[in-house]
Amino acid sequence: MKKTKRSVNRRNSLKANPRKSPSGTRFAEVAARLAEIGRGFHARGWVLGTSGNFSAVISREPLRLAITSTGLDKGSLAPEQFLEMDGAANVVRGEGRPSAEALLHLAIARGVDAGAVLHTHSVWSTLLSGSHASQGGIALEGYEMLKGLEGVRTHKHREWLPILENSQDMIELGERVSKTLRESPGRVRDTRAA
Numbered sequence: 780m781k782k783t784k785r786s787v788n789r790r791n792s793l794k795a796n797p798r799k800s801p802s803g804t805r806f807a808e809v810a811a812r813l814a815e816i817g818r819g820f821h822a823r824g825w826v827l828g829t830s831g832n833f834s835a836v837i838s839r840e841p842l843r844l845a846i847t848s849t850g851l852d853k854g855s856l857a858p859e860q861f862l863e864m865d866g867a868a869n870v871v872r873g874e875g876r877p878s879a880e881a882l883l884h885l886a887i888a889r890g891v892d893a894g895a896v897l898h899t900h901s902v903w904s905t906l907l908s909g910s911h912a913s914q915g916g917i918a919l920e921g922y923e924m925l926k927g928l929e930g931v932r933t934h935k936h937r938e939w940l941p942i943l944e945n946s947q948d949m950i951e952l953g954e955r956v957s958k959t960l961r962e963s964p965g966r967v968r969d970t971r972a973a
């Protein structure tokens with residue numbers, strides 16, 4: 780997450796347009812990057828139909844996120860289809876309304892200091908969520924690709940991904956997401972790796 784944030788910042792400094800406000804420039808840059816990522820996810824079959832939604836933090840003080848408007852075909856996602864919303868999920872820039880899951884994006888952006896939230900409906904994540912739900916999460920360990928995560932130097936690292944029961948009550952689910960993130964710091968070091 781932090782890597783993404785840094786690379787977006789670097790792009791901003793290279794492409795900054797002095798005629799636009801700093802926040803408007805950053806919003807435009809982030810929306811363009813997220814639209815490109817979203818189309819790529821669609822091509823991989825991770826966000827078929829209108830499923831999934833994407834957001835990234837524009838600023839922390841005050842908290843502002845660029846987020847997809849609801850009900851879009853992610854195969855043709857365009858930067859103009861992004862909204863800017865504040866920390867209470869109110870739209871402050873753009874046309875349309877964010878997904879009902881916007882509250883979950885806010886909970887994650889706050890809870891783990893995430894720079895972006897990329898919510899998909901991939902077949903793999905659906906199958907793995909179903910098969911590991913009774914354990915409350917899935918441990919990823921022993922994989923070489925774990926070294927792609929910031930600060931991880933060995934395949935012996937253990938990454939814990941919590942799995943939560945779904946709900947259509949986004950306020951309740953958002954509170955559960957926040958509580959889960961508070962209680963499980965995400966990365967549980969494997970003692971065998973020491």
Ligand SMILES: [Zn+2]
Nearest residue numbers: 830831898900
């Ligand atoms: Zn969804």
